[in-house]
Every structure is written in structure tokens, then in C-alpha cells.
Amino acid sequence: MRIHKAYKERWEIEMCFKYYKQYLMLGKSKFRKAASVRSHLSCVAMAGLIVALFRRQCSRKTSFRRAVRLIARELHDI
Numbered sequence: 185m186r187i188h189k190a191y192k193e194r195w196e197i198e199m200c201f202k203y204y205k206q207y208l209m210l211g212k213s214k215f216r217k218a219a220s221v222r223s224h225l226s227c228v229a230m231a232g233l234i235v236a237l238f239r240r241q242c243s244r245k246t247s248f249r250r251a252v253r254l255i256a257r258e259l260h261d262i
Contacts (some may be wrong), residue, residue: 203248204228 239251246254 197233200248203252204232 235251237246237256238255239246239248240250
């Protein structure tokens, strides 16, 4: 049972990484300078924080993917 729980927790982390890469278009970076890599990682962290805060404010449980779509829709309407 412990293996199942550990795998489930790891799977949730892997899914978060997948969503960051796929839905936020933050895949492989092609930067060579350390400052560029730091900037890219800061953007990824901020995007993740924005999505997390948005999900906390939703009245019902919202998936990461849906939250990204809703945020994009709201930004597009501005």
C-alpha cells in the first residue's frame, strides 16, 4: 500500500510538470546563459503560482488545464 501511495504522489508531481510544459508552452529551454535560465525558471514559477492562486479562488475544484484555459480566456477579454 505504501508503494501505491508513493507512486500516486509522484504521479501528481509528474502531471504538474506535464501541464507546465504542455499548456503553458514552457517546454525545453534553449538558453545558454545562466541569467537566461534563471529568468525562464522565474517565469515558470510565477505562472505556476498564478494558476495555483486562481485554482484556490474557484468555487469548485478546477483542474490545472481548465484553470489555464480560464485564465487565458480572461486575459484575452481584457
